[in-house]
Amino acid sequence: MSEKPQDPAGTTHQFQNFAAQRPAEKSKQVNTGLIVGAVLVVALVVVVAIAVAMMM
Known part of the structure; x- marks a missing residue:
């Protein structure tokens, strides 16, 4: 009995659907955590x- 090889990445049809999707637009919100950290x-x-200036 021969088995069909399994494609771990999915079918070609699934890949074509994925490739055809428009990437989600990133929101232009400012990352508050990044600003606070900076x-x-x-x-x-x-x-x-x-502190260093006072030691001299």
Whole structure:
């Protein structure tokens, strides 16, 4: 009994449907977490710079 080979990626028809889909547009919202993290990093650098300046 011979078996048909199984395509682990799906059928050609499924792939064609996937390729034909339009990619979802990314929202242009600002990532709040990224902004908060950047502000914290800048504040930390300023605090360290002031500490180093006071030691001299």
